Amino acid sequence: MNLQTVHSILLAISYSQAFQYTELAQYVDDHQEEYVEALRDWVAVESDSSNIFKRPELHRMMEMVAQKLREMGGTVELVDIGEQELPDGQTLALPKVVTAQFGSDPSKHTVCVYGHVDVQPAKLEDGWATNPYNLTDIKGNLYGRGASDNKAPVLIAIIRTSTAFMWLYFYISLPQTITDLPVNVKFLIEGMEETGSNGLDAFILAQNDTFFSDVDYIIISDCGWLSRRPALTYGTRGNCYFFAEVEGPKQDLHSGVYGGTVIEPMTDLIGILDTLISPSGKILIPGIREAVAPLSDEEWKMYQDVEFNLDHYKNETGVNQLMYNNKVDLLAHMWRYPTVSIHGIEGAFSDSGTKTVIPAKVTAKFSIRQVPDMDPAVVKKQVTDYLYSVFAKRKSPNSLKVTMVIGAKPWLADTQHPLYEAGKAAVQRVFNMDPDMIREGGTIPIARTFQDVTGKSIIMMPIGGFDDGMHSQNEKISRYNYIEGTKLFIAYLNEVAQIKSTSV
Numbered sequence: 001m002n003l004q005t006v007h008s009i010l011l012a013i014s015y016s017q018a019f020q021y022t023e024l025a026q027y028v029d030d031h032q033e034e035y036v037e038a039l040r041d042w043v044a045v046e047s048d049s050s051n052i053f054k055r056p057e058l059h060r061m062m063e064m065v066a067q068k069l070r071e072m073g074g075t076v077e078l079v080d081i082g083e084q085e086l087p088d089g090q091t092l093a094l095p096k097v098v099t100a101q102f103g104s105d106p107s108k109h110t111v112c113v114y115g116h117v118d119v120q121p122a123k124l125e126d127g128w129a130t131n132p133y134n135l136t137d138i139k140g141n142l143y144g145r146g147a148s149d150n151k152a153p154v155l156i157a158i159i160r161t162s163t164a165f166m167w168l169y170f171y172i173s174l175p176q177t178i179t180d181l182p183v184n185v186k187f188l189i190e191g192m193e194e195t196g197s198n199g200l201d202a203f204i205l206a207q208n209d210t211f212f213s214d215v216d217y218i219i220i221s222d223c224g225w226l227s228r229r230p231a232l233t234y235g236t237r238g239n240c241y242f243f244a245e246v247e248g249p250k251q252d253l254h255s256g257v258y259g260g261t262v263i264e265p266m267t268d269l270i271g272i273l274d275t276l277i278s279p280s281g282k283i284l285i286p287g288i289r290e291a292v293a294p295l296s297d298e299e300w301k302m303y304q305d306v307e308f309n310l311d312h313y314k315n316e317t318g319v320n321q322l323m324y325n326n327k328v329d330l331l332a333h334m335w336r337y338p339t340v341s342i343h344g345i346e347g348a349f350s351d352s353g354t355k356t357v358i359p360a361k362v363t364a365k366f367s368i369r370q371v372p373d374m375d376p377a378v379v380k381k382q383v384t385d386y387l388y389s390v391f392a393k394r395k396s397p398n399s400l401k402v403t404m405v406i407g408a409k410p411w412l413a414d415t416q417h418p419l420y421e422a423g424k425a426a427v428q429r430v431f432n433m434d435p436d437m438i439r440e441g442g443t444i445p446i447a448r449t450f451q452d453v454t455g456k457s458i459i460m461m462p463i464g465g466f467d468d469g470m471h472s473q474n475e476k477i478s479r480y481n482y483i484e485g486t487k488l489f490i491a492y493l494n495e496v497a498q499i500k501s502t503s504v
C-alpha cells in the first residue's frame with residue numbers, strides 16, 4: 001500500500017465517521033484568542049470605501065484577504081473590476097474582488113460565501129469611546145469599525161474552512177488537506193459594498209458561466225440578529241430614492257423685500273411632500289399600496305413567534321409612541337410594507353440663526369422602501385405622475401423636476417427551502433433553540449442581484465448581534481457572537497452537505 005492509498009483510506013474513514021461537531025467546537029474554543037487577533041489585524045486597516053484618500057488601505061485589505069485564503073491552500077484570484085468615475089471626471093481604480101475556491105469534488109454541493117471588507121467611515125472625534133481601528137475588548141465586546149459589518153463574518157467563513165483541515169491535521173496527523181470539507185466552498189469578497197458595490201453587478205454577470213456555474217447555494221452574512229436570539233434572514237426591502245426639485249426665481253430673494261409678491265419654491269415643495277404619506281403612515285401615492293403582496297396567516301403566525309420587545313424598541317429609538325402598538329403590525333411595517341421617508345432638502349436654509357431668505361431652488365430627497373410585489377420601474381412612474389399632478393393643481397409658475405436616482409428591488413426567500421431547513425438545524429445544534437425567522441427593513445441589493453443573475457438559492461445567515469451598531473459609533477461584535485457564530489458556520493456547512501441533490 002503506498003502513501004496515497006493510506007491517505008485515501010484514512011480520509012474515507014474520517015468521512016464515514018459521524019460529524020465531529022463537539023470536537024470542532026472545542027477546537028474553536030481553544031483557538032479563540034487566535035481568531036480575535038486575526039480580527040484585530042483586519043480592523044486595523046482603515047478600509048473606508050467612501051473616502052478616496054483611503055483607497056490604498058482598501059487595496060491592502062483585499063491583499064490581506066487574498067493572502068489569508070492562500071495560506072489555507074485555496075485557489076485564489078484577485079480580479080480587476082475596473083475603475084470608478086469621480087464627480088470631477090477623474091478615475092480611481094476599484095479595489096479588486098477576491099475569489100477563492102476550496103475543493104471541487106463534483107459529488108459535493110458547492111456553496112459560495114459572499115462578504116465585504118470595506119467599512120463605513122469612523123473617527124474617534126465622532127464620539128467613539130475607543131480608537132475605531134484598534135480592536136478593543138471591553139467586557140467581552142470587541143469594539144472596532146467593521147468588526148461586525150462585515151469583517152468578523154468573513155473571517156468566520158474563512159476560519160470554518162481552515163478548521164476543517166486543521167482538525168484533520170491535528171487528529172490524524174496527515175498533511176494538511178482540505179478534502180474533508182463537507183461541501184466545496186467558494187469565496188467572493190468585495191471592497192465597495194458600503195458605497196453601492198460599484199463594479200460588482202458587471203462582475204457577477206461576467207462570471208455567471210464560469211465562477212458561478214458550479215455554485216449550488218449562496219450564503220450571505222451581512223446583517224444582524226433582531227434580539228439575543230439567533231436568527232435567519234429571509235427577506236430585505238428594496239429602495240427607490242427620489243429627488244424633487246422646485247425652481248423659481250433666478251436667485252435667492254429676501255423675504256422682507258420680495259415676500260408676498262413671488263410664489264415661493266419652498267412652499268410648493270413642502271406642499272407636494274405633504275401629499276406623499278398621511279400622519280398615520282398611509283402612503284397616498286395611487287397604486288403603491290395595491291401592489292403590496294397580502295399578509296398571509298402563516299406570515300402573521302411567524303411574526304407572532306419572533307422575539308421582539310416593543311418597550312426595548314421604544315427605548316432604543318428614544319420615542320414614547322410608535323406607529324403601531326402591537327408586535328405583528330410593527331414588524332410587518334418594518335419588513336414587509338413600503339414606507340416613505342423624507343430625508344432632506346438641498347438648498348434650504350439649515351444653519352443656526354434666522355436668515356430671512358427665500359431660496360430660489362430647493363431639492364427634496366425622499367425614498368420609498370420596496371417590498372414584494374412592487375416594481376421600481378412602476379413606482380418611478382407612479383411617483384412622478386402623482387407629484388406632477390399634485391403640483392399642477394397648485395397652478396404655480398415654478399418648475400418641478402422629479403427624478404429617481406436609485407431603484408433597488410426587494411428580495412425574499414422561501415423559509416421552507418432546504419437551505420433554511422439546514423439553517424434551522426444548525427442553530428438548533430449550536431444554540432439549542434429555534435432561530436427567529438426575520439427580514440431586514442434595509443436593502444442588501446447584492447442578494448437580489450445574485451438571485452436575478454445566477455438564479456441560485458440564497459440564504460442570509462446573520463452573525464452580528466442586534467446591538468452591534470453596524471453603521472454608528474462604537475460598532476462591536478461580541479466574543480459570544482464571533483465564536484458561537486464560527487461554530488454555527490461549522491454546523492451549517494455540515495447540514496448543507498446533507499441536502500438532497502434534487503433540491504435547487
Ligand SMILES: *[C@@H]1O[C@H](CO)[C@@H](O)[C@H](O)[C@H]1NC(C)=O
Pocket residue numbers: 131134136
Ligand atoms: C490599542 O489600544 C491598546 C489599549 O487598549 C494600546 O495598548 C495599544 O497601544 C493601541 N494600539 C494602537 C496601534 O493604537
Ligand SMILES: *[C@@H]1O[C@H](CO)[C@@H](O)[C@H](O)[C@H]1NC(C)=O
Pocket residue numbers: 311312315316
Ligand atoms: C433604556 O435604555 C437605557 C440606556 O439607554 C437603559 O439604562 C435602561 O435600562 C433602558 N430601559 C429599558 C426599559 O430597557
Ligand SMILES: *[C@@H]1O[C@H](CO)[C@@H](O)[C@H](O)[C@H]1NC(C)=O
Pocket residue numbers: 208209212213452453454455
Ligand atoms: C446564469 O446561468 C444560469 C445557469 O447556471 C442560467 O440559468 C441563467 O439564465 C444565467 N443568467 C444570465 C443572466 O445569463
